[in-house]
Amino acid sequence: MTDLSPRTWHRRASRPVSVWMVVFLLAALASPLISQPRWLLMHIFTLGILTNSVVLWSQNLTERFLQRRLDDSARPAQLTRIYLLNAGVITVIAGQLLAPAWGRHWVVTGAGAALVAAVLAWHAAALGGQVRAAGPGKRHRPAVLGYVAASLFLVVGAVLGAALAAGLPGAWQVRVLHAHLLANVGGFVGLAVMASLSVLFPAMWRVNGAGDRDRISIPLAAAGTALAVVGSFAGPRAAAAGVLVYTAAWAWMFLGFVANVVAVARDPRGRISFPGVSVFAGLIWLLASMLWYAARLFAGAPEPPSLALLMGFAAQVLIGTMSYLIPTTMGGGPAAVRAGLAELARAGWLRVIAFNAGLAGWLAADSPAAQGVFRIIAFVALVSFLPLMARAARVQVSAIKGLS
Numbered sequence: 001m002t003d004l005s006p007r008t009w010h011r012r013a014s015r016p017v018s019v020w021m022v023v024f025l026l027a028a029l030a031s032p033l034i035s036q037p038r039w040l041l042m043h044i045f046t047l048g049i050l051t052n053s054v055v056l057w058s059q060n061l062t063e064r065f066l067q068r069r070l071d072d073s074a075r076p077a078q079l080t081r082i083y084l085l086n087a088g089v090i091t092v093i094a095g096q097l098l099a100p101a102w103g104r105h106w107v108v109t110g111a112g113a114a115l116v117a118a119v120l121a122w123h124a125a126a127l128g129g130q131v132r133a134a135g136p137g138k139r140h141r142p143a144v145l146g147y148v149a150a151s152l153f154l155v156v157g158a159v160l161g162a163a164l165a166a167g168l169p170g171a172w173q174v175r176v177l178h179a180h181l182l183a184n185v186g187g188f189v190g191l192a193v194m195a196s197l198s199v200l201f202p203a204m205w206r207v208n209g210a211g212d213r214d215r216i217s218i219p220l221a222a223a224g225t226a227l228a229v230v231g232s233f234a235g236p237r238a239a240a241a242g243v244l245v246y247t248a249a250w251a252w253m254f255l256g257f258v259a260n261v262v263a264v265a266r267d268p269r270g271r272i273s274f275p276g277v278s279v280f281a282g283l284i285w286l287l288a289s290m291l292w293y294a295a296r297l298f299a300g301a302p303e304p305p306s307l308a309l310l311m312g313f314a315a316q317v318l319i320g321t322m323s324y325l326i327p328t329t330m331g332g333g334p335a336a337v338r339a340g341l342a343e344l345a346r347a348g349w350l351r352v353i354a355f356n357a358g359l360a361g362w363l364a365a366d367s368p369a370a371q372g373v374f375r376i377i378a379f380v381a382l383v384s385f386l387p388l389m390a391r392a393a394r395v396q397v398s399a400i401k402g403l404s
C-alpha cells in the first residue's frame with residue numbers, strides 16, 4: 001500500500017462503482033430467475049453504485065471545496081473504508097438472498113448493515129476532521145458539512161434496513177419502511193446531491209452561483225429529513241410535515257438553479273449541456289415525487305415513490321454528474337477535457353428525452369406490456385452512459401498523449 005500515487009488510488013477506489021454497474025446489468029438480465037428482483041436491483045443500485053459513488057466523490061469534492069488536498073498518506077485509510085463498505089454491501093445482499101431458504105437470514109443482513117453503518121460513521125468523522133482542520137472561513141464549508149450529515153443519515157438508514165430485514169410487528173414494518181426510505185434517499189443521497197450541486201450546478205452551466213443558498217438549504221434539508229424520519233414512527237401526518245420542510249429546503253436551492261438556467265437560456269453560447277440538463281430534470285423528479293409523497297402521507301394512504309426517486313432523481317442526477325466530473329477530474333488541459341465531455345454528451349437530448357418519457361410512461365401505464373416497453377426505453381437511455389464512459393476515457397487519454 002506504499003505506492004499509492006493519486007492516479008493509482010483513484011483507479012482502485014473507483015473500481016467498485018464500475019463493478020457494481022456490471023453486476024446491476026447482469027442482475028437486471030437475470031431478474032426472471034431471482035426471487036426478489038425489485039429489492040435486489042434497488043439495493044445493488046443504492047448500496048453498490050450510489051453509496052460507493054458518494055463515499056468516493058464526497059472525499060474528492062471535500063478536498064476541492066475546502067481547497068485543502070490531503071497527503072497521500074491518507075489514501076490507504078480511504079481505500080480500507082471502501083473495501084470494508086463493499087464487504088458490508090455484499091453481506092447485506094447475501095443475507096437477503098438467503099431469505100427464502102433460511103428464516104434467520106436477517107442475522108447475516110444485520111451484520112452487513114452494521115459494517116456499512118460503521119464505515120459511514122468513520123467516513124463522517126474523517127470528513128468532519130477535514131472541516132475542522134480547514135477552519136471556519138471556507139466558503140463551501142456548508143457543503144462539506146452536508147456530506148457529514150448525509151453519511152450520518154446512512155448510519156440511521158442502515159440500522160432501519162436491518163430492522164426491516166428482521167421483520168417488525170403490526171404497523172411498524174410500514175412505518176419503518178418510510179423512515180428507511182426517507183433517511184436513505186432523502187437524507188443520505190439527497191443531502192450528498194445537494195451539497196455537491198450547490199457548487200457543481202453553476203459550474204456545469206458555466207455561470208456564477210446564485211448566492212449562498214447552501215447556508216439555508218443544507219441545514220433545513222437535514223432538519224426536514226430528521227423530522228420526517230422521527231415523524232414516520234408517529235404516523236403518516238408527522239412524516240408528511242418533515243417531507244414538506246425537506247421539499248421547501250430543496251425548492252429554495254432549486255430556485256437559485258432556475259435563475260442559472262434562465263440566464264443561460266437567454267444567452268446560450270454553447271452552455272446547454274447533457275450534464276446540466278440531466279441534473280435539472282432529475283431535480284424536477286425529486287421535487288414532484290416529494291410533493292406527491294407528502295400529499296399521500298397527509299391523505300393517510302402513503303405509498304413510497306421509490307421508483308420515481310431512485311430512477312428519475314438518483315440515477316439521472318448520478319449519470320449527469322458523472323458525465324461532468326469524470327472528464328473534468330481526469331484533466332489534461334482544456335482540449336482534452338472538452339473531448340471527454342463531448343463523448344459523454346453524445347445524443348444528449350435524445351437520451352434525456354427518451355429516459356424521462358420512458359420513465360413517465362412506465363409509471364403511468366396500466367398494462368404490463370406497455371410498462372415493459374417503457375421500461376426498456378428508459379433502461380437503454382440510461383445504460384447508454386456505460387459504453388460512452390469507456391469511449392470518453394479512451395478519447396481523453398489519447399488527447400492528453402497527443403498534447404505531450
Ligand code: HEM
Nearest residue numbers: 046047092113116158161162164165177181184185189306
Ligand atoms: C444498509 C443496508 C440496507 C438494508 C439492510 C436495507 C434493507 C431493506 C429492506 C429489508 C427493505 C424491504 C422492506 C419491506 O419491503 O418491508 C428495504 C426497502 C427499501 N430500501 Fe433498503 N436497505 C439498505 C440500504 C438502503 C439504501 C442505502 C437505500 C437508498 C439509498 C435503500 C432504499 C430502499 C428503498 C427505496 C426501499 C423500498 C423499496 C420498495 O419500494 O420496494 N435501502 N430495504
